[in-house]
Amino acid sequence: MAFDKKSWMAIKACIFLLSLLPFILLFKAAIQDQLGANPVQALHYGFGDWALRFLCIGLALTPYKKITRQSWPSRFRRMIGLFAFFYASLHFLVFIVLDLSCSWEAFKDEVPKSPYILMGLLTFFLMIPLAITSTKAMQRRLGANWRKLHRLVYVIAITALIHYFWLVKADYSRPLVYALIIFLLLAYRILRFFLKKSNKSHSVWARE
Amino acid sequence: MLIKGKADILGSEITDRAVFESRRQFIKAAVAGSAALMLPGLADAESGKYADVLTGPYSEPLVPTNYEDVTNYTNYYEFSTNKKDASILARALKTRPWSVTVEGEVGKPGVYNLEDILKDNPLEERIYRFRCVEAWSMVVPWIGFPLGEMLKRFEPTSNAKFVEFTTLYNPDVMVGQRSSVLEWPYVEGLRIDEAMHPLTIMATGMYDDELPNQNGAPLRLVVPWKYGFKSIKAIVKIRLLENMPDTAWNKSSPGEYGFYANVNPDVSHPRWSQKRERVLGSNIFTAKRNTEKFNGYGEQVASLYAGMDLKKYY
Secondary structure, rough: OOHHHHHHHHHHHHHHHHHHHHHHHHHHHEEEEEEOOOOOHHHHHHHHHHHHHHHHHHHHHHHHHHHHHHHHHHHHHOOOOOHHHHHHHHHHHHHHHHHHHHHHHHHHHOOOOOHHHHOOOOHHHHHHHHOOOOOOOHHHHHHHHHHHHOOOOHHHHHHHHHOOOOOOOOOOOOHHHHHHHHHHHHHHHHHHHHHHHHHHHHHHHOOO | OOOOOOOOOOOOOOOHHHHHHHHHHHHHHHHHHHHHHHOOOOOOHHHOOOOOOEEEEOOOOOOOOOOOOOOEEOEOOOOEHHHHHHHHHHHHOOOOEEEEEEEOOOOOOOOEEHHHHHHOOEEEEEEEEEEEEOOEEEEEEEEEEEEHHHHHHOOOOOOEEOOOOOOOOOOOOOOOHOOOOOOOOEEEEHHHHHHHHOEEEEEEOOOOOOOHHOOOOOEEEEEEOEEEHOOOOEEEEEEOOOOOOHHHHHHHHHOOOOOEOOOOOOOOOEEEEOEEEEEOOOOOOOEEOOOOOHHHHHHHHHHHHOOOOOOOOO
16 A cells, blocks of 8 residues: 555554553543452453454464555554553553452462463563564564564464463353464464475476 | 351340441442432332341341442353353343242152242341352342251151252253353252251342342352352252262363362362452452351351361362
8 A cells, every 4th residue: 555654654553542442441441440340350351352352463464464465454563462462461460460469478379270370471471572572673683583583472372372261161162262263373374384385395396 | 967056146246237227228228329320120129029028147247249240240151151241131031930849859849839938938138258169259138048947848858868959941041051061951959968057048039129130030049158159040940869969060070160169268279279259349459358268157067067078079
């Protein structure tokens, strides 16, 4: 799409505000006491859901570009990724500050015994290096290693899913929806990887 | 067995009835006032059907959780696994006429009309703590009667060692039963001494009025020292049995939900700690409450489990 620089900035600002909207709405509901009987859980789950959604959106950008040959959404890849980290951070903060009330005692009682919380913490910690190295300067500094490092996002998607599955009591329908989306997005990449490989070997054969 | 009541409680420990009532009236007025804006029809909760029912024994002067919180945050998988959706979908259930089938090791089996059951069993109010296995809790002023008194009228035989309860199965209305998240109908059970314990009640109302559908209308079990999933809703069948019945959550995940399911902060659920609980309706900055063994009813019920390894029989 042919837009000038100013228009791109405007589009970027719109996407930024749109991505911030879930936070604004949840925050407003919390202040106005409209989160229901268990507001801490509502905030905690709300932020967790949005972290996972932004992760899915972020993973969808490359396949979208390859399939439609439209590269403009990929311009926002860093922003989307950072929003996934933003919501994951809020999810983590609500857990530490509101759920555990910053109590080390509570942390010791509740965290080591909960495989799903441990998996959640692992997921969050894996996101930190990606957020830190998300700047253009870091990208340049790390060179080829940057791409390798950022492949961690595939691991993150999977550990996030496991975190969700391990938490659920009996009804797996919601984590299954995310699992299906993430499966398709990862399967696309695997398929492309193998297709490329076989194409390469074909051309090698042809030359011989 | 001999069951000692809570007779040794000091008179001074119990809030004076007048003080308590005025507090209740204040709370009720507050609930009605705030709810009236959103839910017409709730405003007359103050003059509920059971407003004259007296508070029975074992009721501590606890402050009940907000009515709105108790009625909009319910685990009722027969309708939905989403607590809010379940409370809306449950409105479709017709709770009259209603009957309860009594079978098994009893002298007087039969199909009993709910109205007859209610006529035979004088109602009283019981204000109990309620602790869910999901680590949240609330305080509910139930209206009901002791299960034991009702069971005695059916004349259990000496072979009756367990009681099994079954929820209504009606996937046309109970839309959650169309998917197999649990094995339907929902079944729960108690050991006979647990069932006969005076703390165990059958509830038909709460907050001075009839039970809202989402809270288990028209007849549900309330066992305050056990996790909430034991307190089965919308009961249509009671069987007295010689052997321990298979119960719904136990069938679904035996490693996670035992038959006894006594509230116990020392025995973690395999996936989360049970040491603390989120009190419903509390402010977001309020810390969780420390969970008490037997949900604080140990004085009355601990003797039922004397000599039992509660880590094994969770």
